Amino acid sequence: MVVMVEGLVTNAVNYGETDKMLTLITRQYGKLNVYSRGGRRISSKFMSGSLKFTYGDYVINKTDKLNILQEASPKMSFFGLHKDLSSSALADYICEVLTDVTMPEEPDTEALDLCLNCLYVLSENKHEPDAVKAVFEWKMIERLGVYPDLSGCRKCGRADKEWYYLDIMNGELTCRDCGSPEDRITDPEENGTARITVLMSGAEVYAANRIMNSEKSKTFSLPKDKGVRKRLSEVSEKYLLNHLERSYKTLDFYKEISKLQ
Ligand SMILES: [Zn+2]
Known part of the structure; x- marks a missing residue:
């Protein structure tokens, strides 16, 4: 079944010489593992859509055994995250928690929106990372x-x-x-x-x-x-x-x- 989804790449693991296995948190199907054939190649049409922290539209051939990426159209890439190690480290943690709490076939659009909002604020450097962490965790x-x-x-x-x-x-x-x-x-x-x-x-x-x-x-x-902001983040984490x-x-x-x- 070919489906169109909107989602965030929360993890991208290299696979073989040129491919990637993506974890995609989608609005339609919750968590999906998606095989991006050639996703590591610079010349690949999937390359930009197969990067971690990318949000966009994806066309996927969804089968019982494997979900295969057919088209990727990135909408947001949060480039600012890559400029600061602390922000990108926190974004990794935020994405990992989202991946953990989202089940396959059980979309949670509010949790996804919360994550996107936090990535945006981090990427644009609108608040310090600890404050973003506290908000993400309490929410x-x-x-x-x-x-x-x-x-x-x-x-x-x-x-x-x-x-x-x-x-x-x-x-x-x-x-x-x-x-x-x-x-x-x-x-x-x-x-x-x-x-x-x-x-x-x-x-x-x-x-x-x-x-x-x-x-x-x-x-x-x-x-x-x-x-107070720092303590808020310590308590929410615990x-x-x-x-x-x-x-x-x-x-x-x-x-x-x-x-x-
Ligand atoms: Zn009392």
Whole structure:
């Protein structure tokens, strides 16, 4: 069956001397592995459409065994990503998470749009990478349906406290005044429990809530305080990775690069 799809190349692995195997996240069929015959050749009509981070229209011969690329018309290539190592490392991580959460035949256009929006902002250098990472992760937490209740302390209900403990697996906040010793556990190994807790300031809770509930156009209205933005990214990372139950080498690489800059 020949199909027309719109999608983003989230990974492109060399195959043989001249070919590539693409991972394409599409609006129509979710995740597709697509064979790009000759996609490595500069003279190939598939070359530009077979590059990682390219978004475009694709015509694919979809069979039970193999999906074969027949036409590629790139619309966006996010060239800016290749100018900065930190941005391209973060884009790799963003694409890997999107690839992980998108299933074959189950398109998630909102997750795809979130990823495209983040790649655009990174490519155009509109916000610092850590802020883009925080927005991507908090929004992805919301997309996955595992978002925490950040409306206030689960015990006293107050939303105006200075400090809270966030229980990562249960997605609940407890203010520092109501917190029992259990709420303060931050190292599950040491305490022999699966509870994972992080401390968040009231400003961080407010900002995270705002990102998750924001309209698309206001997603990047972030706190001015750089420290708050950095902490937001640390908490979202811990939350997302614990719920996805995995780690990412691409993320480790991004963090290594960030330390050097
Ligand atoms: Zn409380």
